Amino acid sequence: MSRKKDISLMRKTIVAGNWKMNKTPSEAKALIEELKPLVxxxxxxxxxxxxxxxxxxxxxxxxxxxxxxxxxxMYFEESGAYTGEIAPNMLTDLGVKYVILGHSERREYFAETDETVNKKVLKAFEHGITPIVCCGETLAQREQGVTIDFVRQQIKIAFQGVSADQAKTAVIAYEPIWAIGTGKVATTEQAQEVCAAIRACIAEVYDEATAEAIRIQYGGSVSAASAPELFAQPDIDGGLVGGASLKPDFGKIVNYK
Ligand SMILES: O=C(CO)COP(=O)(O)O
Structure with a gap:
């Protein structure tokens, strides 16, 4: 399914930094002060x-x-005996507006599954937090030619029980695992192809209006050099940026036009 660029212009670009496990609170304060004017x-x-x-x-x-x-x-319960976890209401109490859910590093190192991601997505919506739902294939899956089937499955499970009105406000981040932190950015064609397939999947599960409204980011070694072409694709509405979000370059990525 291909869509025209003029339709994608209706969606506002969203550029998110994922700091991962970097920066102490005082370093965070200093970095935000530094980047504030740039972004x-x-x-x-x-x-x-x-x-x-x-x-x-x-x-x-x-x-x-x-x-x-x-x-x-975040966790999918509001309180209880879940040592070390953070509840959605703790986040909203501080003024948090978004939460990354199902990042491949959480899936790989912390045993997150499509099912726990789905529970978290439902909880985020319940608390008015916009989920940034991550999906993406391994290099082996890409080489086996199963990328689109795999990503569709991740998305279908993550959105089980989510209403169309909720889904319209969600953000999906397509992050091929082989492109994360490797400097190996997916080609523009590869990124666009999978983001278009994700949008088509949303249209199938919900309807065209939901598919047109939902924002889909690309993530994986996004840089100031690669952002303009990636973000100009009809089905790519911005990026989820790791390493480069900790540097002044993030300002260039946000202001990619
Ligand atoms: O995992 C990522 C963002 O969530 C991407 O990280 P890099 O931009 O460092 O490759």
């Missing part, structure tokens, strides 16, 4: 997803700017 933008939504312990400092440092603060993970 000012009228055309893109800008999100900094930071380690949970950095959230209060990040919220304070970002106050009055266009930066929204996101979390990198």
């Amino acid at each position: 000012a933008s009228e055309t893109s939504d800008v999100v900094f997803c930071v380690p949970a312990i950095d959230i209060p400092a990040a919220i304070e440092a970002a106050a009055g700017s266009n930066i929204a603060i996101g979390a990198e993970n």
Whole structure:
């Protein structure tokens, strides 16, 4: 299914940084102060997803700017005996607006499954937090030619029980695992092909209007050099940026036009 660029213009670009396990609270404050003027933008939504312990400092440092603060993970219960976990209401209490769910590093190192990702997605919506739902294939899966089937399956499970109105507000991040932190960015064609397939999957599960509204990011070694071409693709509405989100280059990625 191919769609015209003029349709994609209706979706506002969203560029999110994923800091991963980097920066102490005081370093977070300093970095946000440094990047704040660089990421000012009228055309893109800008999100900094930071380690949970950095959230209060990040919220304070970002106050009055266009930066929204996101979390990198959360649990799917509001309270209870879940040592070490962070509840959605703890995040909203601080002013968190977004949460990354199902990042491949969480799936690989912390045993997250499509089913736990789905529970978290439902909980995020219940609490008014916009989920950034991650999906993406391994290099072996790409070489076996199963990328699209695999990603479709991840998305279908992640969105089980999510209403069309909720799905319209969600963000999906397509991050091929082989492109994360490797400097090996997917080609524009590869990224566009899978993002278009994700949008077609959303159209199948819901309807065209939902598919046209949902925002789909590409992630995996996004840089100031690769962002303009990637983000100009009809089905790519911005990026989820790791390493480059910790540097002044992030400003160039946000203001890629
Ligand atoms: O995992 C990523 C963002 O979530 C991508 O990381 P890099 O941009 O460092 O490759």
